[in-house]
Amino acid sequence: DARVTQTPRHKVTEMGQEVTxxxxxxxxxNTVFWYRQTMMxxxxxxxxxxxxAPLDDSGMPKDRFSAxxxxxxxxxLKIQPSEPxxxxxYFCASGLVGQGENTIYFGEGSWLTVV
Amino acid sequence: xxxxxxxxxxxxxxxxxxxINCTYQTSxxxxxxxxxxxxxxxxxxxSYNVLDGLEEKGRFSSFLSRSKGYSYLLxxxxxxxxxxxxxxxVRGGGDYKLSFGAGTTVTVRA
Numbered sequence: 001d002a003r004v005t006q007t008p009r010h011k012v013t014e015m016g017q018e019v020t021x022x023x024x025x026x027x028x029x030n031t032v033f034w035y036r037q038t039m040m041x042x043x044x045x046x047x048x049x050x051x052x053a054p055l056d057d058s059g060m061p062k063d064r065f066s067a068x069x070x071x072x073x074x075x076x077l078k079i080q081p082s083e084p085x086x087x088x089x090y091f092c093a094s095g096l097v098g099q100g101e102n103t104i105y106f107g108e109g110s111w112l113t114v115v
Numbered sequence: 116x117x118x119x120x121x122x123x124x125x126x127x128x129x130x131x132x133x134x135i136n137c138t139y140q141t142s143x144x145x146x147x148x149x150x151x152x153x154x155x156x157x158x159x160x161x162s163y164n165v166l167d168g169l170e171e172k173g174r175f176s177s178f179l180s181r182s183k184g185y186s187y188l189l190x191x192x193x194x195x196x197x198x199x200x201x202x203x204x205v206r207g208g209g210d211y212k213l214s215f216g217a218g219t220t221v222t223v224r225a
Contacts, residue, residue, distance in 0.1 A: 031211055043215040058213055097211045102146055106157040
């Protein structure tokens with residue numbers, strides 16, 4: 001059963017520390033998204049990639065956040081330095097977009113707490 | 116960007132029907148999605164509409180009117196397990212990104 005895999009599932013870290021979240025998209029999917037979800041803001045798009053190329057990262061704070069896709073099986077989201085306001089659930093999602101199927105599948109999320 | 120509006124909360128009785136409305140404003144519309152999200156879990160795909168009309172999938176149906184910028188999700192024969200947040204999402208602006216509404220929390224009561 002194909003699914004999007006995210007690590008870590010849960011992370012508690014101290015303010016100022018670097019946090020790296022990883023995502024393995026579903027094999028064959030050409031589009032990968034990073035979303036952040038909080039009670040106040042709902043689901044916000046941070047960045048997304050198509051065929052590994054970054055298409056839009058306008059939703060991401062550039063001074064501390066970075067997103068990369070070093071290969072087709074791995075997407076990363078890094079926060080350096082982390083701040084308490086970064087506490088949220090970070091979801092990775094992937095889809096085969098623009099080729100008939102349009103469904104986007106979410107991973108189980110990385111639950112981040114910055115203290 | 117996209118402006119997506121949906122009610123914050125709805126309550127219904129087990130076995131009843133509930134309709135969740137979603138209105139949106141976007142340029143270059145290219146599809147509307149509904150997702151279900153249980154507390155503490157990831158969103159899961161429910162339905163996709165790109166043409167006007169009704170799409171039926173078991174107890175769930177989704178309707179789209181592109182000219183009105185309007186969609187609804189219809190949940191029939193409600194079950195307790197349907198208590199969840201329902202997210203309306205729109206793809207537009209000529210690219211592939213998906214923008215989400217704030218979600219509608221549906222509570223099903225016995």
